[in-house]
Amino acid sequence: MAKITTAVLQKMKLQGEKITMLTAYDASFAKLFAEQGVETLLIGDSLGMVLHGKNDTLAVTTNDIAYHTRAVRAGAPDAFVIADMPFMSYTSVEQTMQSVVPLMQAGANMVKLEGGEFLLATVKALTERGVPVCGHLGLTPQSVNIFGGYKVQGKTDAAAAAMIAQAKALQDAGAQLLVLECIPTALAKQITDALTIPVIGIGAGNVTDGQVLVMHDLLGISSGYIPKFSKNYLAQTGEIRSAISAYVSEVKNQTFPGNEHSF
Numbered sequence: 228m229a230k231i232t233t234a235v236l237q238k239m240k241l242q243g244e245k246i247t248m249l250t251a252y253d254a255s256f257a258k259l260f261a262e263q264g265v266e267t268l269l270i271g272d273s274l275g276m277v278l279h280g281k282n283d284t285l286a287v288t289t290n291d292i293a294y295h296t297r298a299v300r301a302g303a304p305d306a307f308v309i310a311d312m313p314f315m316s317y318t319s320v321e322q323t324m325q326s327v328v329p330l331m332q333a334g335a336n337m338v339k340l341e342g343g344e345f346l347l348a349t350v351k352a353l354t355e356r357g358v359p360v361c362g363h364l365g366l367t368p369q370s371v372n373i374f375g376g377y378k379v380q381g382k383t384d385a386a387a388a389a390m391i392a393q394a395k396a397l398q399d400a401g402a403q404l405l406v407l408e409c410i411p412t413a414l415a416k417q418i419t420d421a422l423t424i425p426v427i428g429i430g431a432g433n434v435t436d437g438q439v440l441v442m443h444d445l446l447g448i449s450s451g452y453i454p455k456f457s458k459n460y461l462a463q464t465g466e467i468r469s470a471i472s473a474y475v476s477e478v479k480n481q482t483f484p485g486n487e488h489s490f
């Protein structure tokens with residue numbers, strides 16, 4: 228696989244080739260995912276839930292993400308690696324500049340931040356200072372206590388219009404990638420069409436430029452509630468490498484996610 232850069236991801240969007248992303252937290256899985264053709268690896272703050280058994284992502288620290296980013300980078304030296312910025316690690320431009328240092332030094336190629344309007348100056352400052360940014364809109368799990376649960380976002384006309392505006396503003400501020408989580412497929416389509424940067428969906432239908440899943444959901448080993456948008460590929464393949472390869476194929480040919488995984 229050719230080395231993935233933001234330029235390559237951009238070209239994939241233009242050519243209509245779907246981008247695959249999986250969360251990864253350790254070297255062994257990172258290596259296996261890269262070998263199966265997964266283009267981008269995310270050290271998600273979901274690790275607080277799937278690795279530490281919490282009900283939300285709020286207890287995860289920058290050091291936690293840096294530790295797992297080092298592991299992923301060691302296993303997949305050529306992968307395109309995105310590190311989640313944890314809850315409250317990016318409350319000001321200055322704090323954000325401090326927080327990204329261990330993440331980039333651990334081997335991340337990009338950092339991901341949850342939110343819209345209030346992040347624009349931060350996204351601009353990061354980009355100017357050499358840190359590529361991935362936005363994250365829709366169901367932003369760090370705001371679970373505001374949402375009152377992991378619920379579909381952007382269902383009203385007003386919420387949808389606001390999300391479209393925020394997506395464009397993030398792109399204008401310099402974001403080079405955007406994750407949309409748990410929103411109606413029709414809204415995901417509008418945002419994907421409105422942006423020039425690639426849009427990666429999770430629970431956002433098969434209309435985005437790519438897909439991301441939490442690896443434990445794909446392998447059917449998450450404890451607790453499994454989101455409707457996830458799919459257990461291990462159940463249908465019986466072997467981890469085949470499960471990853473099936474996920475990649477189904478994203479590429481747009482059979483995943485199906486209507487049963489979408490809102």
Ligand SMILES: Nc1nc(=O)c2c([nH]1)NC[C@@H]1CN(c3ccc(C(=O)N[C@@H](CCC(=O)O)C(=O)O)cc3)CN21
Nearest residue numbers: 273276277368377378379409441444449452454455456
């Ligand atoms: N294992 C795991 N998978 C994930 O996708 C994931 C995490 N953990 N942790 C961080 C966030 C939290 N996420 C979640 C968790 C639950 C739902 C969920 O239960 N959604 C309902 C939608 C309910 C509605 O209709 O509003 C669903 O039925 O899927 C969604 C996203 C996504 N991320």
Ligand SMILES: CC(C)C(=O)C(=O)O
Nearest residue numbers: 250271272273406439
């Ligand atoms: C679900 C993805 C997008 C994420 O942010 C995570 O794994 O933390």
Ligand SMILES: [Mg+2]
Nearest residue numbers: 271272273311
């Ligand atoms: Mg996350």
